[in-house]
Amino acid sequence: MLVLQIIIYAVGALAIILTVLPFLKFGMWWIRIGDFPRLQIVFSCLAMAASAAFLFYPLSVYEIIFILLLAVCAIYQLSRVLPYLPVYPKQVEKSHASLAENTIRLLIFNVLIENREFAKFLKLVEQVNPDLILLAEPNEQWLREVSALEKTYPFTVLHPLENAYGMALYSRLELVNPKINFFIEDDIPSIITGVKLDSGESINFYCLHPRPPVPTESERSNERDAELMLVGRMINKSDVPTIVAGDLNDVAWSRTTELFQKVSGLLDPRIGRGLYSSFHADYPVIRFPVDHVFHSNHFRLAELKRLPNIGSDHFPIYIALTYEKTAELTQEELVATDEEHEEAVEMIDETLEMIEEEGKSEK
Numbered sequence: 001m002l003v004l005q006i007i008i009y010a011v012g013a014l015a016i017i018l019t020v021l022p023f024l025k026f027g028m029w030w031i032r033i034g035d036f037p038r039l040q041i042v043f044s045c046l047a048m049a050a051s052a053a054f055l056f057y058p059l060s061v062y063e064i065i066f067i068l069l070l071a072v073c074a075i076y077q078l079s080r081v082l083p084y085l086p087v088y089p090k091q092v093e094k095s096h097a098s099l100a101e102n103t104i105r106l107l108i109f110n111v112l113i114e115n116r117e118f119a120k121f122l123k124l125v126e127q128v129n130p131d132l133i134l135l136a137e138p139n140e141q142w143l144r145e146v147s148a149l150e151k152t153y154p155f156t157v158l159h160p161l162e163n164a165y166g167m168a169l170y171s172r173l174e175l176v177n178p179k180i181n182f183f184i185e186d187d188i189p190s191i192i193t194g195v196k197l198d199s200g201e202s203i204n205f206y207c208l209h210p211r212p213p214v215p216t217e218s219e220r221s222n223e224r225d226a227e228l229m230l231v232g233r234m235i236n237k238s239d240v241p242t243i244v245a246g247d248l249n250d251v252a253w254s255r256t257t258e259l260f261q262k263v264s265g266l267l268d269p270r271i272g273r274g275l276y277s278s279f280h281a282d283y284p285v286i287r288f289p290v291d292h293v294f295h296s297n298h299f300r301l302a303e304l305k306r307l308p309n310i311g312s313d314h315f316p317i318y319i320a321l322t323y324e325k326t327a328e329l330t331q332e333e334l335v336a337t338d339e340e341h342e343e344a345v346e347m348i349d350e351t352l353e354m355i356e357e358e359g360k361s362e363k
Helices: 002-023 031-035 039-055 062-083 116-129 142-146 222-236 255-264 338-362
Strands: 105-108 130-135 156-160 166-169 172-182 190-196 202-208 242-247 291-295 299-306 317-323
Touching: 002 031, 002 039, 002 062, 002 299, 039 062, 039 116, 039 317, 062 291, 105 116, 105 242, 116 142, 116 222, 130 202, 130 242, 156 172, 156 190, 172 338, 222 242, 222 255
Parallel strands: 105 130, 202 242
Antiparallel strands: 105 317, 130 166, 156 166, 172 190, 190 202, 242 291, 299 317
16 A cells, blocks of 8 residues: 555656646756656546545545645646647648649658668658658668659758758659758758749748757757747748648647747647657657648648658658648638747747857867
8 A cells, every 4th residue: 555655646746747847948858858748647647636536535635635736737738738639629721622733742751760661661652652751860871772762752952960860851843942951050950942832833841850858869958949939930021831840859739839830820730630649659658749740821731641650769740731822811820929929039049149158168
């Protein structure tokens, strides 16, 4: 009995702490990690509350307070995840138009640099037949092994790296003025390009893969957050139809992703449809939606799927979006308040200052 009590209090206390930590606006990884397991925290809180109510009965005042705290945490965490469940109103409308020339089909995949299932990946591409393929983490070997793609995807932006932050874009649609950028960190590339649809319409396409806030990669989330805010502000200043895709190393329901959406005005097609958790492919218990596709309100959703595991720690994600003239009339663009814009600017400025100070101290 004593062992069970210790387990209940320990797991419950951890769930409460992880609920409270993300309210702190600091970038340390041990704070930001609380953004990720919200659904897992819901189940932990409910399980520990039920166990405590059963095992501790009759309850003391302290035990009642403990159970009430768990219940409050569970309700709050569920409220954060709720928009990504099918019971919630959809943020992006379903496309019923047969506009093949205005439909863009995208496959995004964090390949895992150690993954050697090249043949499985090529077979998947053949089956899905996307218009664009965005790869995160490719190195030189990956690009050699999948070079056959260039026959059917003649427009490419290839930047392999051995640090697990390489990026590659293959397209059968014409790319307009593609550029590789290093917004915040010198070894973390991103891609910005125009894409000309079969109809002749042009859209903007942003490909991102910022560094995650985990001890093996970075002790903080500041650089990731600043990159998202920087891109969000760039998009906010443009009226061009836009898509942002990639492994953002952040969950859909975090404050950072929420702020990015508001600052950029972009919509999330998962809202009201499902989690589409893409990482970790091998461990269902610790699985989160970190591979994202956001888009402006010029598009409606034709199709969205999480594809089978092909050797990476990420599932591939497939999405088809239709550019429709009437979409922006019926889909409300997200809008940030003045305070939220100021918060985004502060996140960028503080991170750049931090990087500059660290650069000086290293000299």
